[in-house]
Amino acid sequence: MPTFQSIFSPSDSRQRQENFEAYWEFSQRHSGQILEAQKDLTTKRDLLAGFQREAVRSRKPLADPEKFYRNYVKMRDDPRSLDRKTLLLTCIYKFARHEWVGISGAWDAIPSMAEAKKTTERISRYHLCEEFCHVRLFHEMFRTFHLDKVEWVPLGPWMQKVYRIFPKVPESLMSPPAFVSELMGMTFYLELDRLFDDVFADEPEARDRLRALLHEIMVDELAHIGQRRNFIGAVGIRAARRMVRPMITAFFKDIPEAKYLLDIPRMVREGLEFDYSVMRPELIERSWVPSYCRTEPEIASPRLAGA
């Protein structure tokens, strides 16, 4: 079994070039062929179809589904007046909505697969398709709780502009925050994974389904962390480390549910100390880790062993 090191471990440009090729090979094996017109991927599409074919629905509907619908896009009530299930689901929506707006803006700004010349450009296009698949998996989480009327509502014009400009910023400036946003996503998913047990304790089947959907997202996101890290050189990675705390704190300050559900200091800590040890081994096994964050066990050569 390999052991893992900090995501902030140093790397040189030759290693990073090799890792891009390795990642590109991994991701196609993992998610299948790109279906660009549908912003989809063949293996992911089949996976979602499988979840939908064997749909799981919570035994009891939410206490007051209208409360979810009134607060999911924008928190209108006092968050403390929402039960924990509703609060967690509206929180998940708000996070996923940012993802959806971000990827929708980026989709129009980056080269299509036909236009992509470099491996990194192909990776970026393919990466966005994986993110669109995540939005579909999030959507299935809501349906698990009979929330069939969820819509993906654009953010205000100002925020949309920010997300549209972001992909056009030069790579060296954009890479550290793009990497940290993937890392931040993972700290959120780790919190969700823990919260599911507590919040959905009386809905074991629905909880297990939510977790299965979440784990599919986490396997991809774990690989995205390594992939985005791979865009960054020595200076950028130090800058990225300094962005972890302010980015996580600022992002979740904007989500009113966060302070009632999430342990933000723990999320910051897990981001800063990210060396894969917080991840379930079965997720790492299905995912991808850059070579410079991995130490393969030494295999004794027969000659040495016999000497």
Ligand SMILES: [Fe+2]
């Ligand atoms: Fe994502």
Ligand SMILES: [Fe+2]
């Ligand atoms: Fe991602």
